[in-house]
Amino acid sequence: MKVEIKNWHAVAQWRWDTGVSEANGMDDDEGDVCGICRVPYEGCCPACKIPGDDCPLIWGECTHVFHMHCLLKWIGTTASKQQCPMDRRTWGQSVPIFSSNTLSSFCSYC
Amino acid sequence: MATDALRAQVAAKWQESFSRLNQNEAGIVGLLNFSQAWNIARECMRPRGLDEPDPQTQYDKATFQASFELLNKCRRLPILLETFLDDMRNHFPVIKQEVDQYTLEYQNTLDTTHILNLVFRLLQWYNKWIPRQELGTTLQSAFVLSFQTHMFSILSPAFVRGFQALCASTLPPTDPDAIAPEPNVKMWEAFETLGLLDRYENIIASVGYEHIEAHVIATCSGQWSESMLPELRKWMTDKVVPWMLLMYGRNATTADDAKAMLQNVGSRFDFHMAKTLCDLRTKEIFDIIIDFPDSSGALQDLKECLLRVDQRAALVHTLRKANHKRLLHPGADTRLILSQYVATIKCLRIVDPPGVLLFKVADPIRRYLRERPDTIRCIVSNLVGDDDGGDSLVDESEPIQPLQQSELEDYTDPNWEPEPVDAGPDFRANKPSDVISTLVSIYDSKDLFVKELQVLLAQRLLAITDDNAEKVEKERRNIEILKIRFGEAALQVCEVMLKDMTDSKRIDGHVQSQKTSIIHPTIISKHFWPMLEATEIVMPGQFRALQEEYAKEFSTFKPDKKLRWLPHLGTVHLELHLEDRTIETDVPPLEAAFIELFSEQDVWSMDDLIAKVGSSVDKAAALKALLTWVDMGILKEEGENTFKLLEVAETSTPREARTVSNAAMELPSAPSVQQQQAEQMRVYWKFIEGMLKNLGSLSIDRIQAMLKLAPGYDQTVEQLGIFMEAARQEDLVDVYDGLWKLTPK
Numbered sequence: 001m002k003v004e005i006k007n008w009h010a011v012a013q014w015r016w017d018t019g020v021s022e023a024n025g026m027d028d029d030e031g032d033v034c035g036i037c038r039v040p041y042e043g044c045c046p047a048c049k050i051p052g053d054d055c056p057l058i059w060g061e062c063t064h065v066f067h068m069h070c071l072l073k074w075i076g077t078t079a080s081k082q083q084c085p086m087d088r089r090t091w092g093q094s095v096p097i098f099s100s101n102t103l104s105s106f107c108s109y110c
Numbered sequence: 111m112a113t114d115a116l117r118a119q120v121a122a123k124w125q126e127s128f129s130r131l132n133q134n135e136a137g138i139v140g141l142l143n144f145s146q147a148w149n150i151a152r153e154c155m156r157p158r159g160l161d162e163p164d165p166q167t168q169y170d171k172a173t174f175q176a177s178f179e180l181l182n183k184c185r186r187l188p189i190l191l192e193t194f195l196d197d198m199r200n201h202f203p204v205i206k207q208e209v210d211q212y213t214l215e216y217q218n219t220l221d222t223t224h225i226l227n228l229v230f231r232l233l234q235w236y237n238k239w240i241p242r243q244e245l246g247t248t249l250q251s252a253f254v255l256s257f258q259t260h261m262f263s264i265l266s267p268a269f270v271r272g273f274q275a276l277c278a279s280t281l282p283p284t285d286p287d288a289i290a291p292e293p294n295v296k297m298w299e300a301f302e303t304l305g306l307l308d309r310y311e312n313i314i315a316s317v318g319y320e321h322i323e324a325h326v327i328a329t330c331s332g333q334w335s336e337s338m339l340p341e342l343r344k345w346m347t348d349k350v351v352p353w354m355l356l357m358y359g360r361n362a363t364t365a366d367d368a369k370a371m372l373q374n375v376g377s378r379f380d381f382h383m384a385k386t387l388c389d390l391r392t393k394e395i396f397d398i399i400i401d402f403p404d405s406s407g408a409l410q411d412l413k414e415c416l417l418r419v420d421q422r423a424a425l426v427h428t429l430r431k432a433n434h435k436r437l438l439h440p441g442a443d444t445r446l447i448l449s450q451y452v453a454t455i456k457c458l459r460i461v462d463p464p465g466v467l468l469f470k471v472a473d474p475i476r477r478y479l480r481e482r483p484d485t486i487r488c489i490v491s492n493l494v495g496d497d498d499g500g501d502s503l504v505d506e507s508e509p510i511q512p513l514q515q516s517e518l519e520d521y522t523d524p525n526w527e528p529e530p531v532d533a534g535p536d537f538r539a540n541k542p543s544d545v546i547s548t549l550v551s552i553y554d555s556k557d558l559f560v561k562e563l564q565v566l567l568a569q570r571l572l573a574i575t576d577d578n579a580e581k582v583e584k585e586r587r588n589i590e591i592l593k594i595r596f597g598e599a600a601l602q603v604c605e606v607m608l609k610d611m612t613d614s615k616r617i618d619g620h621v622q623s624q625k626t627s628i629i630h631p632t633i634i635s636k637h638f639w640p641m642l643e644a645t646e647i648v649m650p651g652q653f654r655a656l657q658e659e660y661a662k663e664f665s666t667f668k669p670d671k672k673l674r675w676l677p678h679l680g681t682v683h684l685e686l687h688l689e690d691r692t693i694e695t696d697v698p699p700l701e702a703a704f705i706e707l708f709s710e711q712d713v714w715s716m717d718d719l720i721a722k723v724g725s726s727v728d729k730a731a732a733l734k735a736l737l738t739w740v741d742m743g744i745l746k747e748e749g750e751n752t753f754k755l756l757e758v759a760e761t762s763t764p765r766e767a768r769t770v771s772n773a774a775m776e777l778p779s780a781p782s783v784q785q786q787q788a789e790q791m792r793v794y795w796k797f798i799e800g801m802l803k804n805l806g807s808l809s810i811d812r813i814q815a816m817l818k819l820a821p822g823y824d825q826t827v828e829q830l831g832i833f834m835e836a837a838r839q840e841d842l843v844d845v846y847d848g849l850w851k852l853t854p855k
Contacts, residue, residue: 001755002687003709005652005702006694010631011572011679017665017672038821043637049602050609051635057670 016041016057018065035086036070045069060084061092131184144184147177155194157201157239191249195256198239205235206264213265216272222279225272226297232261233300258305273310277317280356282349298356307357314357315375318350319382326386334398334405339414342383350379381418388415392425396432402453409460416461422532425461426470429454433471438478444488451475452545466533476552486562489549493595494566494588546595560600563592565640567604571611572632572679582611606638621663629656632680633664633673647677647699648724651706677703686744689757693744700727701735708745708755716751791833794820795842798834799852802843807851810834 018032018041033040034057044055045067058068064086066074074080075091084091132140154174181187212228215221236257241249280294301307307314325345330338354372391398391412398405398412416422436442437450451472458468479485550556567585574581589604614633621627649657661673682702686693697705703723707714720732736753739745748754797820798813808816813834814827825833834850837843844853 001689001709001757003652003702003706004685004687005628005656005682006685007683008629008653008656008702009680009682010629010657010699011676012631012633012661012673013636013676014633014664014668014671015636015674017670040637042635050606051638052613053668 014042014052016065018057018059032065034067034070035064036066036074039067041065041067047073059094061094062087062089063094133180133183144180144186147180148186148190150174150177151181151190152193155190155197155241157198159204160234160238191252194241194249195252198253198256199260202260202264205232205261209264209269210266213268213272217268220275222272222276225269225276228269229297229300229304229306232304236304254305258309261304262309270310270313273306274313274317277314278321281317281321281353295356315378318354318379322346322350322379322383323386326383327390330387330390332394334394334401334408336407337410337414338387338407339384339411342387343380346380346383351376354379384415384418385421387411388419388421389424391415392421392428395425395429396436399429399450399453399457402457405457406460409457413461422462422467426467429471430474433475438475444479444482444484445492447475447479447482448485448488448492448549451479452549455545455548464530464533466530469533479552485552486558487566490559490562490566493546493592494563494570494585556596556600560596560603561640563596563601564603564607567607568640571607574611579615582608603638606635610634610638617664617667620667621660624666625659625663627656627660627663629660631660631673631675634676646724646726647703648722649675649677649699649703649706650722651710653699653703653706688744688759690759693742695742697738698735700731701738704732704735705739705744708753712755712757713748714753716753719753791825791829794823794825794833795837798837799842802850802852807846807849809848810850813850 034045037046039045041057042051044051047069048055056068057065058071059065060071062084064084066085071085071091074085075082080091082091083089128141131144132138133143150173154177178187181190208231209228212224212231216224216228239253239257241253276297280297298307326342329345330342351372354375355368391408394408395412398408402409412425416425433450433454437447454471454475455468458471459465461467550559553559567589570585571582586608589601589608592604593601610633614631617633618630622630648654657675657677661675664673665671677699680699681696682699683696684694684702684705686695686705700723704714704719707719707722716729716732716736719736720727720729736745736747740747740753743759744756745753746756794817797817801813801816802808810827810831814830817823817825817830834843834845838845841853843850845851
């Protein structure tokens with residue numbers, strides 16, 4: 001017997017590729033949350049309504065990941081002293097470690 | 111012994127009496143005259159037999175009058191009257207005999223003519239015996255009183271029954287075609303003369319009432335389409351009023367006079383008619399509501415009757431009882447209960463605009479609906495137009511408006527009105543709000559509805575298989591309408607879901623343009639969709655290849671994202687090439703996975719199949735999937751839990767290959783709100799496990815207290831108890847003396 005697939009209507013979820021999960025076997029169902037607003041990465045920051053490309057993440061050199069809007073707001077305050085809120089190292093945006101190394105579309109939202 | 115004085119006194123008395131009777135005539139002439147006059151008078155007034163000649167023939171008027179004057183002068187008239195009444199009493203047995211005879215005949219034949227004859231016979235006796243007019247009213251009224259007393263004393267209960275039947279026979283018939291009996295004026299006059307009318311007034315009235323009742327029930331039962339009251343009133347005027355006129359308006363000379371006389375009794379009859387109709391409609395109210403809006407006439411009647419008759423409590427009672435008996439039981443479909451509830455709302459709003467009746471009737475229904483698990487789902491599916499052909503609860507012509515909250519009364523409103531008198535203490539003056547608001551207000555919060563709406567929307571969106579933009583558009587329109595009701599913010603999540611649908615299509619378009627694939631996924635945003643049951647199926651063979659390939663393309667397009675498949679959702683359109691036939695079908699992924707495995711190997715045991723696709727698939731689901739193929743004649747069960755591929759169709763089971771299996775038509779399952787709650791609880795299992803590990807055994811209150819520290823924990827201690835019980839059944843924990851501890855691994 002030969003099975004030929006004519007059409008497959010599948011369902012999938014998208015996840016942010018935070019670089020850590022699958023490699024470290026940490027890919028649990030809960031997903032990780034933004035260290036500032038405590039909302040999952042796949043959710044959106046408190047100011048946004050639509051998740052995904054409209055409320056992207058930002059990757060720090062210190063490997064901490066936040067909702068971009070949350071972090072920018074934090075950096076915008078004087079109290080932040082331009083530091084990462086998690087480890088108080090000076091914040092620097094890193095080029096994320098993607099599983100695929102194409103970076104073409106990354107800059108579209110910076 | 112007697113003294114002289116006494117003797118003299120007696121003599122004087124006697125002398126005085128004597129001279130009065132003797133009228134100072136010489137000798138005893140006066141006395142003789144007196145006794146003659148006495149005899150004439152007595153003879154005149156003696157109660158006679160019907161065949162005896164009247165006294166007038168014996169004595170002329172002058173003699174008679176002279177005798178009476180004489181008696182009067184001697185002051186003997188009272189004695190005469192007494193004698194007369196005594197005579198009458200002595201003669202009454204004759205009448206009694208006749209009365210008994212007539213009554214007996216009536217009892218034997220039940221023919222009212224006997225009663226009628228009896229009445230006329232009595233009238234004859236009465237006329238025979240009644241003293242002459244000129245003897246004055248004292249005598250006459252004494253006679254009438256005495257005659258009636260004797261007469262009523264001999265009339266038996268059987269006569270009363272007969273009399274009732276006789277009255278009834280004079281009524282206009284209920285059948286409009288039959289000819290009304292000629293009004294028997296004489297009979298009514300006889301009744302009047304004999305005093306039967308006054309004595310039996312109740313009976314006559316009850317005859318009238320019964321007649322009205324019979325007519326109302328005959329003409330109005332089940333006639334709900336139009337208002338019956340005007341017709342009934344006309345019938346009253348045409349038929350019943352002339353009848354009443356014979357009795358109550360007999361002395362009337364002019365029309366106005368008659369009207370005044372009938373006013374009182376007429377309004378009593380009208381009241382009775384309204385009451386009968388009201389009772390009838392009250393009895394029928396449940397069916398009237400079912401028939402709504404075809405029964406609006408009956409509702410109008412009921413409204414008018416209720417204004418006249420105070421039957422509101424009875425109506426509420428009857429309807430509540432009917433609802434309890436016919437509606438609020440496990441056999442009734444929730445949709446049916448809802449639509450009946452909506453009809454009840456509409457009907458009672460007609461009958462009683464302030465809504466007191468509705469409030470009283472609706473309360474048990476609402477309480478019952480609250481207990482039903484699928485009420486919300488029913489309401490929501492109705493809202494999104496998901497009903498399979500059922501009537502929509504909502505009237506489409508009704509304007510869509512935001513949900514109304516019950517608000518505090520505005521006492522500054524110049525049109526403010528107090529609550530109706532029979533409103534209970536917990537009556538809330540519900541502004542006539544729309545039906546949806548009322549339905550939603552069954553529950554305390556609208557969040558439940560929004561959640562259910564989300565689940566339902568998810569099911570429907572995922573069921574859209576082909577690239578059907580119109581269907582998504584339709585859902586979007588629905589959501590837009592619902593936004594008006596529930597508010598923008600509440601439905602934000604649905605908005606994201608719809609956006610995911612269009613985004614998926616755009617992404618798919620892009621990915622396909624890079625590298626065509628036959629897999630067209632819907633990519634969803636995890637936190638904005640209801641929690642979908644997570645069973646991990648590892649798709650075998652070419653399916654896995656397809657998934658990986660697509661995921662790679664996706665990551666190329668969106669380098670910061672990756673795909674995580676939900677392999678148990680969606681549908682696969684397959685074409686199976688077997689040796690002798692080709693079968694095309696739509697199946698859920700699990701089915702597709704199994705048949706893919708069969709293309710590698712002809713015989714599989716079920717356990718092996720499950721092991722191949724990942725052990726999270728439970729046996730029931732696997733069996734169902736396999737049976738789908740068995741139904742299509744592609745697999746065959748050989749021995750227990752072993753299936754074999756039929757490369758060549760078995761002739762013994764010539765089944766037609768169905769192009770679409772039922773299983774494929776089913777909507778992808780999304781757990782209901784309750785399941786989701788259990789799912790949420792699972793999140794806290796880690797906390798519980800942790801605390802039990804660190805602290806040994808804990809009581810449930812202690813666990814609850816500690817969980818309260820966890821973010822977002824909102825379960826009650828009862829819910830926690832249920833969850834712990836479930837955990838115990840899974841052998842995760844153990845309870846001893848109210849203390850929970852982990853089961854040692």
